[in-house]
Amino acid sequence: METTNDVMIRARGLTKSFGELKAVDSVDFEVRKGEAFGLLGPNGAGKSTTMRMIACVSKRSGGELRILDRDPNEHGPDIRGHLGVVPQQDNLDVEIRVRENLIVYGRYFGLPMKFLRTKAEELIEFAQLTDKARSKVDNLSGGMKRRLTIARALINEPDILLLDEPTTGLDPQARHILWDRLFRLKEAGVTLVITTHYMDEAEQLCDRLIVMDKGRIMAAGTPAALIQEYSSREVVELRFGSDRNAAAAERLQGMGERIEVLPDRILIYTASGEEDLARIVEAGMRPVTSLVRRSSLEDVFLRLTGRSLIE
Amino acid sequence: MSIEVRAHAGAAAHLGPHRSAKSIAFGTWFVAEHRLRTMRAYLSSIIMGSVFNPVMYLFALGVGIGSYIDANSGSHGLGGVSYLSFVGPALLASAALTVAFEETSFPVLGGFKWTREFWAMNATPISGRQVASGVLLAAAIRVVFTVIVFWCCLVAFGASPSAYGFLAVPSAILGGLAFGSVIMTVASRLEEDEGWFAMINRLIIAPMFLFSGTFFPLESLPVGLRWIGWISPLWHATQLGRVATFGMKEPLWLTFGHLAFLSIMLALGLGLSWKSFARRLSK
Numbered sequence: 001m002e003t004t005n006d007v008m009i010r011a012r013g014l015t016k017s018f019g020e021l022k023a024v025d026s027v028d029f030e031v032r033k034g035e036a037f038g039l040l041g042p043n044g045a046g047k048s049t050t051m052r053m054i055a056c057v058s059k060r061s062g063g064e065l066r067i068l069d070r071d072p073n074e075h076g077p078d079i080r081g082h083l084g085v086v087p088q089q090d091n092l093d094v095e096i097r098v099r100e101n102l103i104v105y106g107r108y109f110g111l112p113m114k115f116l117r118t119k120a121e122e123l124i125e126f127a128q129l130t131d132k133a134r135s136k137v138d139n140l141s142g143g144m145k146r147r148l149t150i151a152r153a154l155i156n157e158p159d160i161l162l163l164d165e166p167t168t169g170l171d172p173q174a175r176h177i178l179w180d181r182l183f184r185l186k187e188a189g190v191t192l193v194i195t196t197h198y199m200d201e202a203e204q205l206c207d208r209l210i211v212m213d214k215g216r217i218m219a220a221g222t223p224a225a226l227i228q229e230y231s232s233r234e235v236v237e238l239r240f241g242s243d244r245n246a247a248a249a250e251r252l253q254g255m256g257e258r259i260e261v262l263p264d265r266i267l268i269y270t271a272s273g274e275e276d277l278a279r280i281v282e283a284g285m286r287p288v289t290s291l292v293r294r295s296s297l298e299d300v301f302l303r304l305t306g307r308s309l310i311e
Numbered sequence: 312m313s314i315e316v317r318a319h320a321g322a323a324a325h326l327g328p329h330r331s332a333k334s335i336a337f338g339t340w341f342v343a344e345h346r347l348r349t350m351r352a353y354l355s356s357i358i359m360g361s362v363f364n365p366v367m368y369l370f371a372l373g374v375g376i377g378s379y380i381d382a383n384s385g386s387h388g389l390g391g392v393s394y395l396s397f398v399g400p401a402l403l404a405s406a407a408l409t410v411a412f413e414e415t416s417f418p419v420l421g422g423f424k425w426t427r428e429f430w431a432m433n434a435t436p437i438s439g440r441q442v443a444s445g446v447l448l449a450a451a452i453r454v455v456f457t458v459i460v461f462w463c464c465l466v467a468f469g470a471s472p473s474a475y476g477f478l479a480v481p482s483a484i485l486g487g488l489a490f491g492s493v494i495m496t497v498a499s500r501l502e503e504d505e506g507w508f509a510m511i512n513r514l515i516i517a518p519m520f521l522f523s524g525t526f527f528p529l530e531s532l533p534v535g536l537r538w539i540g541w542i543s544p545l546w547h548a549t550q551l552g553r554v555a556t557f558g559m560k561e562p563l564w565l566t567f568g569h570l571a572f573l574s575i576m577l578a579l580g581l582g583l584s585w586k587s588f589a590r591r592l593s594k
Contacts, residue, residue, distance in 0.1 A: 057433055058593055077436035081330025085434040091427035093345070095352045104345045108435035110333025111325055119321065156330075156435075157322035 013063030038209030084153030143174025342445020400552025411491030439589030486548025492580025
């Protein structure tokens with residue numbers, strides 16, 4: 001399927017309502033070929049709903065959506081044949097073996113057994129599951145199941161790989177192995193669409209991303225551009241002890257570009273953290289702990305979507 | 312690593328420009344194939360069950376109770392046949408219904424709720440309808456196997472005297488699938504098990520098993536209770552089986568009535584399950 005300008009996914013005014021609730025409220029974005037595109041947002045932001053519309057399993061309520069230059073309402077099954085889907089919750093068949101999971105899944109795309117036998121071997125190696133090829137899925141660890149789910153999503157050699165919170169619930173080792181695998185796919189030119197609420201994951205993997213909140217896009221751009229636009233270069237974190245925080249904040253007014261007072265600490269968003277910290281110490285203030293760090297996507301995210309808990 | 316080098320080279324060659332063409336044509340079978348692979352995990356219990364069950368029932372009811380009943384009722388009691396011949400087609404049909412229930416109850420709830428594998432299927436070009444049809448097709452294959460083994464036992468016990476006895480096989484299969492399609496619809500609408508299947512077992516399957524003309528003719532029941540048989544797929548499948556195995560006398564319209572009842576139930580059950588599978592998967 002040839003596409004114009006290598007745009008793989010185009011959404012214009014894309015909307016999904018459940019009754020009164022607008023889960024996705026008129027969003028616009030484009031995903032280009034070979035790009036790793038991130039959908040960030042707190043729980044309930046509309047990431048997964050957007051993902052399900054891209055996956056051609058949930059119909060949009062309004063707006064335009066084109067995937068590989070086709071309308072999913074009319075060509076759902078055909079488009080799904082070009083996609084690989086890694087859902088939020090693993091949905092492997094736990095009663096059959098690792099290799100069988102891949103083969104059975106490949107059959108759904110109409111791929112012949114001969115092709116699948118070789119392909120399954122390849123993917124098992126890619127997912128670093130060679131020793132487990134004959135195990136039942138029940139006996140795999142969380143990270144292994146995740147890798148198997150990703151391997152399964154690659155059985156049809158998809159043009160776009162959709163990953164919905166791929167590393168949620170994994171330990172750091174398992175996450176890093178997974179990132180490595182995803183990075184290799186990206187290098188191979190597979191277009192990735194990733195939802196996550198881990199900012200480090202987004203910084204690691206995504207070329208471009210949108211931050212969603214309450215169904216709307218709050219910001220869009222590369223991780224670096226977003227940090228530049230919505231945060232400062234560096235952040236100074238000061239702890240004075242929770243009873244002295246408010247008083248200290250008064251004295252810090254005017255420091256840096258912006259000050260944020262949290263119950264347990266004060267954040268100063270600034271161009272140069274070390275300089276500011278020196279001035280604070282000179283002024284005779286004695287924070288219990290102090291930390292100067294670079295601004296991260298997490299600062300952007302919290303600024304855009306707020307700090308209150310969404311449950 | 313080869314996958315990175317070969318991305319986009321292999322699969323596309325097998326699939327052609329319309330990636331869903333093969334899935335649309337054979338998707339139902341792909342789902343059934345998957346279910347059959349899953350069944351391999353409990354293959355021994357399937358085989359043991361389908362041989363052990365008929366032998367046990369036919370021996371206990373047909374030979375044990377049967378000899379007692381036959382001695383007392385003489386040759387006129389049950390349309391002139393032995394109790395074994397009378398009860399055989401009913402046991403055959405109920406075996407079909409039981410197996411169909413097994414394959415359309417928990418596996419369907421599980422596919423939506425526990426393993427969530429129906430969502431995995433639907434992420435490919437496979438549609439919700441095809442998932443439903445495939446589950447029923449796999450159930451059908453198991454039912455066919457069970458019914459054929461059971462019928463062979465019937466023949467071995469001498470409980471299928473007519474030359475048309477083999478026609479009891481398709482009628483039992485039809486009964487099983489009609490029932491299975493309805494159970495599948497129910498299962499696809501459950502959010503949690505919450506003891507629903509246990510309740511269906513006690514409040515629907517048990518009374519159906521007892522009051523569908525299984526062990527005694529429906530006419531022995533008070534008129535007010537005979538409706539249980541009329542709405543029971545087991546009764547219709549059993550009566551068809553009796554017409555086949557020992558030429559039970561009934562009006563021709565009634566025989567066609569049984570066929571029509573079961574066919575309509577199957578069509579309705581399958582149609583409704585198509586709807587609820589598609590709706591649940593696209594939520």
